[in-house]
Amino acid sequence: MSVILAIESSCDDTSVAICNNGKITANVIANQTIHQNYGGVIPELASRVHQQNIVPAVQQALINAKVTKQDINAVAFTRGPGLLGSLLVGVSFAKSFALALNVPLISVNHMHAHILAHFIDDPKPSFPFLCLTVSGGHTQIVLVKDYFDMEIVGETLDDAAGEAFDKTAKLLALPYPGGPLVDKHAQHGNPLAFKFAEPQIADLNFSFSGFKTSILYFIRKQEKENPDFIAENLDDICASVQYSIVQILMNKLKKAAKQYGIKEIAIAGGVSANSGLRNGLQQAADELGWNIYIPAFQYCTDNAGMIAIAGYHKFLKKDFVGQDVSPMARMEF
Ligand code: KG4
Ligand code: ZN
Numbered sequence: 001m002s003v004i005l006a007i008e009s010s011c012d013d014t015s016v017a018i019c020n021n022g023k024i025t026a027n028v029i030a031n032q033t034i035h036q037n038y039g040g041v042i043p044e045l046a047s048r049v050h051q052q053n054i055v056p057a058v059q060q061a062l063i064n065a066k067v068t069k070q071d072i073n074a075v076a077f078t079r080g081p082g083l084l085g086s087l088l089v090g091v092s093f094a095k096s097f098a099l100a101l102n103v104p105l106i107s108v109n110h111m112h113a114h115i116l117a118h119f120i121d122d123p124k125p126s127f128p129f130l131c132l133t134v135s136g137g138h139t140q141i142v143l144v145k146d147y148f149d150m151e152i153v154g155e156t157l158d159d160a161a162g163e164a165f166d167k168t169a170k171l172l173a174l175p176y177p178g179g180p181l182v183d184k185h186a187q188h189g190n191p192l193a194f195k196f197a198e199p200q201i202a203d204l205n206f207s208f209s210g211f212k213t214s215i216l217y218f219i220r221k222q223e224k225e226n227p228d229f230i231a232e233n234l235d236d237i238c239a240s241v242q243y244s245i246v247q248i249l250m251n252k253l254k255k256a257a258k259q260y261g262i263k264e265i266a267i268a269g270g271v272s273a274n275s276g277l278r279n280g281l282q283q284a285a286d287e288l289g290w291n292i293y294i295p296a297f298q299y300c301t302d303n304a305g306m307i308a309i310a311g312y313h314k315f316l317k318k319d320f321v322g323q324d325v326s327p328m329a330r331m332e333f
Contacts (some may be wrong), residue, residue, distance in 0.1 A: 001069060003071045003317055005061065006308035008081025010110045010134070012041045014053035014219070017304035018065035024120050026064035027298060027305035028057045039176045040166075045084030048088035054093050060302075074320070076106035076311025078113070080331030081137070086122040087327035090154055103333075104320040106311040111213045111332055114268040115144055116313065117299040117306035125264045125293045132253050134277070136177070139206050139249075141256045144266075147313045153260070154204025154252055154326030161245055162271050164208040164215075167172055168241045170260075171219050172230055182238045183274050189239030191276075194218065196244040204256050205267070206248065215241060247278040250284060257290065264292040292325035 001022060008015040012035055018026040030053040035041045062068065077094035080087055098105045115131045116122060125144075130153075133140045139161045141154040159167075162179055169178015176184075196214055199207045219237070222229040230237065257265060267281060272294055285292045299305050314320075 002073045002075055002312065003073045003122060004308055004311045004315055005058070005069055005072050005176070006108070006109070006311050007075040007090045007094050008078045008302060008304040008307045009050045009054070009086050010078045010080070010303055011086060012046045012049075013302045014050050014057050015302065015304035016054070016061040017308040018061050018256065019308035020065060022309075022312055023067070024305045024308055026061040027303055028061045028064065029298070029303055030057050036176055039170060040081070043083045043085050047089055048082060050086055050089035050113070052173040054089060059316075068127060072101055072103055074098070074104045074106055074311065074315050075101070076108050076307050076314070078110045078307055078330035079107040079325065080110065080328065082110055084323050084327060084329040087329065091260065091327045095325070098165065099323060105323070106314045106319065107321040107325055108270060108310045108314070109332060109333065110305045111138060111140070112150065113306040115142060115150065115266070116147065116310040117268055117295040118266050118293050119147075120299055120305055120309050121296055123293065125266050125291070127261060128260075129264035129266055129293070130253070130256055130260065131266040131268055132249060133269045134161045134249065134267065134271035136160060136166065139208070141204050141252060142256075143260060150333070154206065156206040156208060157201065158207050158209035160247060161206070161208060162269070163214050164245055165242075165274075166269065167212045168215055168238070170214060172234060172237065179271065182242055182332065183276065185235045185238035186272070186276060187239075189235030189237070190247040191239040192244035193233070193236035194240040195208070196219045196241065198248055198251070204252050204259070206252060206271065211244070211248070223247070242274070246274070246280045248278060250280045254284060254288070258279045263288070263290045264293075265290045268295060270299070273297055274299045304311040
């Protein structure tokens with residue numbers, strides 16, 4: 001029997017979840033809206049808002065899961081990677097809580113947890129599988145051999161796919177974080193209206209930095225000729241950019257699947273909420289006979305449910321850490 005309380009605070013969402021015998025029975029997410037005023041996450045503000053949110057989020061998670069503090073058998077937390085000030089709030093809280101309850105502490109790598117989110121609900125992938133993890137900070141193709149035996153086989157050399165979405169949104173004067181809004185407009189636009197070159201990057205790696213700049217130059221050039229270009233073509237621009245990003249991601253994922261001879265294919269991270277990527281994955285599954293896995297929406301973007309399930313699998317192995325643990329902004333995979 002195990003009840004694990006998990007805390008995620010790596011970026012701008014404070015999240016607390018409960019895993020009761022391998023089932024997620026609470027996943028509270030307190031979003032921070034203050035960053036919308038600045039067009040991006042302000043680390044110092046994020047850290048302060050985590051401090052305000054963490055106790056109410058823990059209380060709400062206990063209520064939702066219908067358990068009390070005394071029922072908790074372990075406390076899991078995101079150690080990194082992420083914003084140091086944000087991580088510090090979650091790690092400090094987890095340590096104090098575990099100490100007060102006299103239960104073990106479980107350290108979780110945020111990027112492992114995005115992948116392990118696939119083990120929350122059925123259907124679950126079988127090992128080995130490939131996972132494309134696409135978020136605001138990361139773009140990786142991971143060969144997953146077991147719960148904690150994973151290898152990055154391709155990754156971005158510069159910016160993440162989520163940043164390409166968010167930067168595009170910013171250029172189009174859409175509010176932060178713009179990825180979901182680009183997705184929304186894209187659904188009404190023509191994906192072939194404008195063409196953006198696919199970066200030619202070796203192996204299974206990605207690059208989105210030049211791609212981002214090419215969108216900037218394209219929009220500037222069009223605006224010189226027609227100052228209302230964005231307003232008149234918003235849906236088509238979003239659809240075309242989204243189509244290009246999805247092509248870049250899917251081409252590498254297909255290459256990886258072929259190279260490793262694997263047909264169990266998963267996606268994870270905030271960008272896996274993208275409708276274009278979901279459609280692209282479904283198409284590839286139909287064409288190539290893949291079994292595909294996409295976590296429920298609430299487990300795609302940052303959430304403590306994924307930390308809780310990762311914590312549960314570490315709990316089974318009695319993989320605990322001591323009170324001397326500290327957060328790591330850059331944490332090895
Ligand atoms: O995993 P996540 O919540 O946080 C990080 O660890 O980075 O991912 C956030 C990223 C942001 O860049 C956001 O714009 C993007 O995921 N995102 C989307 C969509 N939903 C979230 N991008 C495109 N389409 C979406 N529907
Ligand atoms: Zn994340």
